[in-house]
Amino acid sequence: MVNLTIDSKKIEAEAGRTILEVARDNGIAIPTLCYNASLGPLGSCRLCVVEVTQGKKTRVEASCGYPIAEGMVVETKSERVMNVRRLVLRLLLARCPESEQLREMAAGMGVSAEPRFTPDKDHSKCILCRMCVETCEKVVGVCAIGISGKGAKKATSAPFMKEPSTCIGCGACAYVCPTGHIEMESTGDTRTIWGRTFRMKSCKVCGRYFAPEDQLAYISSKTGVSEDDLATCISCR
Ligand code: SF4
Structure with a gap:
């Protein structure tokens, strides 16, 4: 077993599991567009980023494919994390400005549905998540x-x-x-x-x-x- 902290919550979880899985099992929501338990981590959409501190290093990582480790400290909603998620969402919106699902997610995260980046004009709603x-x-x-x-x-x-x-x-x-x-x-x-x-x-x-x-x-x-x-x-x- 592994002891870690997610959003100040002390958690004991089975080694080999990912941050996303452990967070969800403990009622901590992390948004994703490309995660499905039967497919495993794809790491395509990058919306599931979190801040991971191990030793003296803190990095922003995609939680869907990142394995938990002893003593790890994870922040899922820090300012840095939310800024990265909003940027990712703005880029996805620029690629797929007509996707209702993306527009709803943007509204939930306080991101304007009007693309900040030049929107694609091919009317595709595909974010290439695979x-x-x-x-x-x-x-x-x-x-x-x-x-x-x-x-x-x-x-x-x-x-x-x-x-x-x-x-x-x-x-x-x-x-x-x-x-x-x-x-x-x-x-x-x-x-x-x-x-x-x-x-x-x-x-x-x-x-x-x-x-x-x-x-x-x-x-x-x-x-x-x-x-x-x-x-x-x-x-x-
Ligand atoms: S491409 Fe065709 S076979 Fe493959 S999942 Fe879609 S509908 Fe099914």
Whole structure:
């Protein structure tokens, strides 16, 4: 076990855990846009920065990937931390001025929603956090999308900026996207995402459309459960 202090609170926690995990377990909120327990730390958004003092050194670090250590002192809301977070948020807002989620977060942190830096005009809401990419690869196991391009032209897309041919339309990437960038529309017997339209399967009991046929075929191929056995929605199982 490790003894540390977070925001003047003495805490004993298991070695190997991160500052973010331990803080949250102890009711200390740290904002993030790219953290999900099932994906592990990505360190992309940098909103989770905290001040870490170890020995005579104090540094600002991303708490999502920083392991706790004996005697460590952490400040999650110091003036220095809040200044860094506001700067990060202003930069994210300049990249994605139309993201409702970012504007709400800015309001909560006293940051004007009007970008201080020159805003991008490509109407993207993508902050390049990689959550969608990691979810597709590590949780869904499909690898349909990635980050392409360089510098200011970096973007989340399918290989060669085409429609993702291996996508199964599960929608997990849209679900984890923190800024509302990935648009998914489900209307009756179809679902559209990443420019592709998928046919939805109707439940053989209640008739409700509940999942893309491609997704059920993928699950069937991975698990060996027949597509017929998968053709029942959660409510009717
Ligand atoms: S909808 Fe397509 S791109 Fe998104 S997680 Fe599912 S398979 Fe991957």
